[in-house]
Amino acid sequence: MTTTLPPRRPLPRRAGLTRRQQRGASCVWCCIVLSPDTAVSLGTQTYQLADGQDLEWHPRGCTRCAEAG
Template identity: 50%
Template sequence: MTVRNLPPVSELTEQQQRGWSCVWCAAPLSTGTAINLGEQRHEPAFGSPYWWFPRACPDARACAKREVTGDRR
């Protein structure tokens, strides 16, 4: 698997931050197949620090294609 830097949490939807959607292509994820990217701590300039839970699609090629085309299925 290729290692990718996570996008800035401030640019992600709530669904992406909570691991309900792919952190890169925003496609909905299922519990059994999503790739867990580990808990991530975010310390905003203002406000309290918090944890977020990114997950990714199991098929990296399909994910990359959706990311380019904007297809979220």
């Protein structure tokens, strides 16, 4: 089961992440592959497209990175 924690450090820029990181399959910080048992949800985040439209994304991290300050 995925745990939810607010990020303790700034999230990387979404544009610089791999597709796996953007869709929550890999940690946004260290790129380790995540499973439901190892993933930590970092909450709903928003980003803005060039046309001004706001979209949501749901980043995830590994336990080690999510708990690091």
